[in-house]
Amino acid sequence: MSKFTDFIDGFKDETSTLAKDELKELILSAKKDKSEFVRLQAVNVEHWTTMLAAGQLTPAGFKRLVTKMDVLTDLETIELDVAAKASAQRLADGIQKHIIDGLCNLL
Amino acid sequence: MSIIMPRTDRRSRENSITRSIFMLVAGMLLTSMFLTSCAIPLAYHDTTTYKNLTDLKAETMMLFETFDTKPYASNEAALVDLALKFRKAYEYEKGKGIANSKTMQQFHEIQKLLNADVADYQENKSAKLGPKYFSEAAVVLGQAFDIAIATENLKNKDKH
Numbered sequence: 001m002s003k004f005t006d007f008i009d010g011f012k013d014e015t016s017t018l019a020k021d022e023l024k025e026l027i028l029s030a031k032k033d034k035s036e037f038v039r040l041q042a043v044n045v046e047h048w049t050t051m052l053a054a055g056q057l058t059p060a061g062f063k064r065l066v067t068k069m070d071v072l073t074d075l076e077t078i079e080l081d082v083a084a085k086a087s088a089q090r091l092a093d094g095i096q097k098h099i100i101d102g103l104c105n106l107l
Numbered sequence: 108m109s110i111i112m113p114r115t116d117r118r119s120r121e122n123s124i125t126r127s128i129f130m131l132v133a134g135m136l137l138t139s140m141f142l143t144s145c146a147i148p149l150a151y152h153d154t155t156t157y158k159n160l161t162d163l164k165a166e167t168m169m170l171f172e173t174f175d176t177k178p179y180a181s182n183e184a185a186l187v188d189l190a191l192k193f194r195k196a197y198e199y200e201k202g203k204g205i206a207n208s209k210t211m212q213q214f215h216e217i218q219k220l221l222n223a224d225v226a227d228y229q230e231n232k233s234a235k236l237g238p239k240y241f242s243e244a245a246v247v248l249g250q251a252f253d254i255a256i257a258t259e260n261l262k263n264k265d266k267h
């Protein structure tokens with residue numbers, strides 16, 4: 001068992017507001033995700049939880065760090081958008097160069 | 108009465124039709140690609156942007172890692188210097204215009220993270236957030252810069 005799961009399992013939650021198994025499964029599956037970004041965020045959450053358990057972060061500090069994941073997600077969304085546009089731009093440039101300027105001139 | 112064309116004329120006419128159809132399809136495809144890629148134009152890869160981002164990442168992380176142990180007063184001058192460098196880099200991106208709007212958005216996002224951490228540091232919130240909070244916030248800032256750096260690297264390098 002990792003420190004993360006130990007901490008989650010040891011959490012006293014008399015009102016059952018924390019779905020411990022779902023949370024552990026969420027992090028576990030995110031760590032295996034094909035997206036490097038998703039894997040990194042899962043590692044972040046696991047690491048911060050361990051720091052919270054060790055007293056290196058307060059609950060307020062933990063919450064603040066988790067909130068920062070929103071900004072990282074916004075940045076990642078922009079990156080994905082740029083990647084898609086760059087691909088479209090490469091294709092358009094390639095069609096212009098090889099088909100319009102090249103092949104079509106030979107027809 | 109049927110009109111029988113000579114073989115060479117027929118071939119020439121077929122070639123002409125093929126060429127017209129091909130040009131039409133290619134033109135439509137190109138227009139489609141152009142509209143897709145240029146709805147919001149995209150700037151090309153810029154080595155100055157890449158250098159600004161990597162330099163800012165190193166300087167920001169090194170400075171922010173000290174926040175857990177050093178008082179605000181001892182880092183104030185370094186923070187002013189960093190803010191100026193960040194502003195210069197931002198103005199450089201802004202000067203590239205609408206085609207560079209995605210990179211500008213990323214600068215805005217990173218600045219939000221940076222400003223929030225500096226405000227917490229200035230208000231001496233270490234006790235409230237934890238003894239290692241700022242070291243971890245520096246890591247998150249580094250990850251934010253990494254995404255912006257990766258984004259710049261995704262841009263096409265060959266400008267026509």
